[in-house]
Amino acid sequence: YQYYTNSTETLEMTIYRGQLSSYINKFNINNPELLKQTARARYVQTDLEDLVNTINDKKDVVKAKKSSNRFFVGAGVNNTQTRFHSVNFPTNYNSAVITPKIDFGVDVFLNPNVQQFILRLDLSFSYINPRFILPSVYTNTYYTYSFKQYTTTATPQVLFNFYNKDKFKIYADAGIAFNLSAYSKTKISNPGEQIFDLEPYWANFPLQVGAALNKKMEFSFTYTGIAPYTQYVHTSISNRSAYLGFKYFLGKH
Numbered sequence: 001y002q003y004y005t006n007s008t009e010t011l012e013m014t015i016y017r018g019q020l021s022s023y024i025n026k027f028n029i030n031n032p033e034l035l036k037q038t039a040r041a042r043y044v045q046t047d048l049e050d051l052v053n054t055i056n057d058k059k060d061v062v063k064a065k066k067s068s069n070r071f072f073v074g075a076g077v078n079n080t081q082t083r084f085h086s087v088n089f090p091t092n093y094n095s096a097v098i099t100p101k102i103d104f105g106v107d108v109f110l111n112p113n114v115q116q117f118i119l120r121l122d123l124s125f126s127y128i129n130p131r132f133i134l135p136s137v138y139t140n141t142y143y144t145y146s147f148k149q150y151t152t153t154a155t156p157q158v159l160f161n162f163y164n165k166d167k168f169k170i171y172a173d174a175g176i177a178f179n180l181s182a183y184s185k186t187k188i189s190n191p192g193e194q195i196f197d198l199e200p201y202w203a204n205f206p207l208q209v210g211a212a213l214n215k216k217m218e219f220s221f222t223y224t225g226i227a228p229y230t231q232y233v234h235t236s237i238s239n240r241s242a243y244l245g246f247k248y249f250l251g252k253h
Contacts, residue, residue: 017041020048023055066112067252072218073104076245082130083226084145087234088137095130101243102126107159118159120173126151128239129185136190143190147198151181155206169212177204181229196237202229204239218247 020038024031034054041047078101084093103124110117131146157175179202188195204227210220221244228238 020051020055066109068112069106069108071104071106071250072247073102073250074218074245074247075100075102076220076243077101078126078128078241078243080126080128080130080239080241082128082132083236083238083240084132084134085236085238089135093132093134095132097128097130099126099128101245103245103247114164115169116161116164118161118171118173120155120157120159120175122153122155122157122175124153124155126153134193136193138192141190143188143193145188145193147186148184149181149198150184151179153180154178157206157208159208161212167214171210171212173208173210175206177206177224179203179229196230196232196235198237199229199231202227210245212249216249218249220245220247 017038020041021035024034024038031054034051038051041051077098079096079098082095082097084095101124103122105120105122108119109115110119127148127150129146129148131144133142133144135142155175155177157173159171159173161169161171163170181198181200181202183198186195204224206222206224208220208222210218212218222242224239224241224243226238226240228236230237
């Protein structure tokens with residue numbers, strides 16, 4: 001290293017060269033060229049790093065670079081409330097079901113070293129089987145109406161870790177869910193009542209909070225507001241849900 005004397009002279013101390021030479025002799029590295037390189041080494045990172053890596057037999061060490069993305073798989077429990085609304089009825093009719101949900105996807109870090117802002121794409125599969133007891137518009141009786149809905153969802157979202165430590169993070173995120181639904185086992189106890197057309201394509205807007213632990217797992221709560229999948233003027237069938245989920249992160253990140 002260098003320092004300035006009172007007479008403004010610059011003196012260079014090369015103690016580090018002797019220290020490196022002693023390590024070369026200590027580890028019995030028979031490499032005269034390495035000793036020459038040590039004698040010429042400057043007190044800068046590049047010179048010293050090459051020497052130390054060679055002494056440690058790590059000449060070709062490649063610095064680990066954090067990945068800009070990670071993949072995950074997950075599962076959880078979905079509590080879905082399906083609402084039947086009609087101007088012909090004085091009140092709404094609701095059906096609540098609890099069903100499993102599975103998902104997988106990828107996170108993209110805007111800054112892999114900080115990992116505070118994350119772009120997430122989540123692909124999930126879920127199903128519900130609501131059942132309603134509805135008043136007839138033709139007679140003074142009630143009838144049952146039920147169906148099964150199987151939904152595949154792609155949800156791009158933005159995640160922000162507002163508490164952001166290496167081993168523990170707390171986050172909030174929001175996005176838009178694009179749903180593709182298929183329907184089966186539609187049943188109606190009164191054949192004279194209307195069977196409704198349910199849309200295969202529909203969307204909703206989930207809001208999520210959660211915590212990530214040890215860069216390996218994540219626990220979350222997601223609320224998704226009411227969203228219809230019918231196109232009638234006076235009647236609608238819609239879902240809203242609350243979801244408790246778990247994700248497991250794959251690989252190193």
